[in-house]
Amino acid sequence: MALHFSMFLPTLLGQASPEQQEKWVPRAVNMEIIGTYAQTELGHGTFLRGLETTATYDPNTEEFVLNSPTLTAYKWWPGGLAHTANHCVVVAQLHSKGVNHGVHPFIVQIRDEDTHMPLPGVKVGEIGPKLSFSTANNGFLGFDNFRVPRDSMLMKNAQVLKDGTYVKSRLSKLTYGTMVFIRVMIVTDMAYYLSVGATIAIRYSAVRHQSKPKENEPEPQILDYVTQQHKLFIALASSHAFRVTGQWLWTTFVRVNKALTSGNADTLPELHAVACCLKAVTTRDAASMVEACRMSCGGHGYMTSSYLPILYGITTAACTYEGENTVLLLQTARSLVKAWQKGSKGKPLSPTEAYLMDKSPVPKWENTLDGIIAGFRRVSAGKVQDCVSKIDKLVKMGTSYEDAWNQTSVRLVAASEAHSRAVILATFRAEVSRAAAALSPPLARVLHQLVHLYTVYWALERVGDLLLYTSIAERDVQELQQQYEDLLQKIRPNTVGLVDAFDLRDEILNSTLGAYDGRVYERLMEEALKSPLNAEPVNQSFHKYLKPFMQGKL
């Protein structure tokens, strides 16, 4: 039902006319019909304009003819489509009076409401096994000149009249809204997935003992190895950083949306730009940190019963869905380059990009939170400037802008990522400082330690950029490294408490390694014994294959 509620219903609410909403929304809310959202095709995902499914208006019968002219036009991936949904929002190229008006949404019944049989002209099925999301029932969908009534087109914005006249939407930017909404949500999802990964791996690391660095002492908890802390504490800190950033992004979204509904779309591009890069960076970090959590549990992290392989599958999927990360980073880069050009002409920039035009001389480096954040802004601005220079140079040499952009794209992605880091670092610091006033001093201290750890971690990860674009010196780097190691020691005593504070129930964690009571080994064995392969002491494969094989009879 996830797609029914997160995509099908919101699309009806956002894109259907009042009459259409009256017809469809109550049935959807009552789950008399179950829907999903079919946009991506076998041949096209991110590039919407490339979709091939057609909806051709026939004024004689006042119907649209839905068709999949090629194999690559088949819808591919929609969750719940394979066997659950009997209705579907289908995104298709709208043709009327011989003109293609681009992609538009249609509500389409695909299965009989009583028998659930696919309707004639509809080819629907399941796409096969995936890395994770085994329960998502992802489907494919093709149409063979399948006719639907005119009012299947969702007509809140654009419309096709009875005679086939196309009436354009007044606010084309409105459709951005849903896409941005989902990306805003994803940042908070990543905070959640990281809290799950950190909880499992940190609890396991408190239970697991290994090796004997000191011959006369017992094996230490692996959580006491500094290399283990280095893998895990950043996941913990990142979960908080992303939660705070997600909240800030949500507040921004609400403000922009309010302006939008009163007809003002001025702040939408900035929101779009920042949501793109934050979605990309938080999903990538979450995936790689969840994977680091998994690997920090050694072989046991490889067991499905640890939940960590599934969690990685879910998290890494977010790097691809709802806008592939590299494409999104390049979208933000486009905004940054535009801002740079605007700023160079003396025009004012939006708040999150204003720092690009800071023309003050490079300040003396300071190993403080503010110093590091200012440093990251210098890095981002410096990288954007490099990109603009390279593009200009190539264009002057006769390269087309598009080719120049492509040839600069590795750097543009890096610039976009640097911008994103600056935004997250600044937001995490500002929001925690603001919230800390209302907290008990010990709690505020621990949260500040996490902010500090997070900031220093990224300074060390991007030390090359800081050395290139700021006045940081070798001794500053050495001091940061020492600060980082001191922070690991300071945070260690509170680590288990910090993951307990996420307050995730065992049923939610669903992990042999991460349960609150720490019965790791007992749970591993209990889960193993549930394997169907343990139902009989001798598996039938012995009689069928192994014995004849050993006797040379195969």
Added chain:
Amino acid sequence: MALHFSMFLPTLLGQASPEQQEKWVPRAVNMEIIGTYAQTELGHGTFLRGLETTATYDPNTEEFVLNSPTLTAYKWWPGGLAHTANHCVVVAQLHSKGVNHGVHPFIVQIRDEDTHMPLPGVKVGEIGPKLSFSTANNGFLGFDNFRVPRDSMLMKNAQVLKDGTYVKSRLSKLTYGTMVFIRVMIVTDMAYYLSVGATIAIRYSAVRHQSKPKENEPEPQILDYVTQQHKLFIALASSHAFRVTGQWLWTTFVRVNKALTSGNADTLPELHAVACCLKAVTTRDAASMVEACRMSCGGHGYMTSSYLPILYGITTAACTYEGENTVLLLQTARSLVKAWQKGSKGKPLSPTEAYLMDKSPVPKWENTLDGIIAGFRRVSAGKVQDCVSKIDKLVKMGTSYEDAWNQTSVRLVAASEAHSRAVILATFRAEVSRAAAALSPPLARVLHQLVHLYTVYWALERVGDLLLYTSIAERDVQELQQQYEDLLQKIRPNTVGLVDAFDLRDEILNSTLGAYDGRVYERLMEEALKSPLNAEPVNQSFHKYLKPFMQGKL
């Protein structure tokens, strides 16, 4: 049968006495018995001394009593153990006359040869689902005071006499040999996995078209996007780098092993040190680059039918098995620190570590292959020196050596990785240059481009280290970035040819995205239609759950 031939049989050949070999080897070779190797336990992996399974000698019956005193003593993970093997090498703590002599290998029958039933006193089963390796039939194994004859102990080296007298092995370092052998093999495995990942992703990127940067031109192959090249070409180059490094390591291994058998173990520590860090770095790089290949295929890379999720599961497992990567990097670091201390006292160092003592002034930076390789050696030496300084400082302040080591371990891992990079870069360059003499000039040129790409890629990835430890300047970095982008352009026309040259059959690739004929979309659909969920147009779940649910009857 993989473990039977790669671990069970080699252990018999390496650890059994001549009489034992006579008894067991022909039966194993003829597959009258099938064996595996049971070392890792639920509670202990890397730390061998911590294993809990006991083998206590009983001189009255001349038997060993095998026992699993705790749940954590259960063997866990051995491939083929669950249902295939009827024999097993078991590694256990040897007790005789009240003394623990440490871990030793035993050959143990665990199932009846005729009925395949587990023998009384043996608890054997399957450990449940994992991230990948679904066919490995990994098992658990526990013993309840299970008696085996005295000659079950593999006695080529150490022995227990009839009266229980323990006779020590003469060459304790011999057991190192097998472990090192497997790590040497892994480097070459990683070259292979990367060739598979690169082949699939590059072929798909040649078939897939997406977006319209230029309105009047068709959608380009995604392989023409420079960001895509950035993700893929390094995987291609790394496959060659690891193959060459693996060959070099194998030659070294053969030489060291020859010396060993004539009683000279002097060169073993160096081989051990370099095999540890190369295993760690090549597995980590291979896993992250295979994953980058997967993600470069967008949503389709998430489909199991692309083979990429399985390939990632197999590759990332290598980061954990046969010595967890962080532990291995720290073992190499221990060798580097020792070498530094030896070198500081003027003693000669082994060939791969000799550069640590290069006391010449930092040379003028050169943006050449040799300049970059020399730079990486400077980085490694500088990091080792930093570690030694920090450890010394902490010890002088009263910290124990073990705690000082732990507190320095994040830096020690980095030093070890830097050493490894220097070794791979130097080996790749030297071996390709040597081989190039016998190649046609165009082929030699392409291979040199791959060496060049690989070297510049890592220089840019580790630019912070180079800025800290060498005389590289900002303009050098800019030039390297430009060199890198030029190399992507130069390599692009040969990319498909380069993966075709890996000559991997479609049956081996087993991928909808990577087949030689490029029928990507047809294969995706063909595979989807094989899903059991597509056997009927209406799945039984509709009648059982969905319809009652929609009618409010659930």
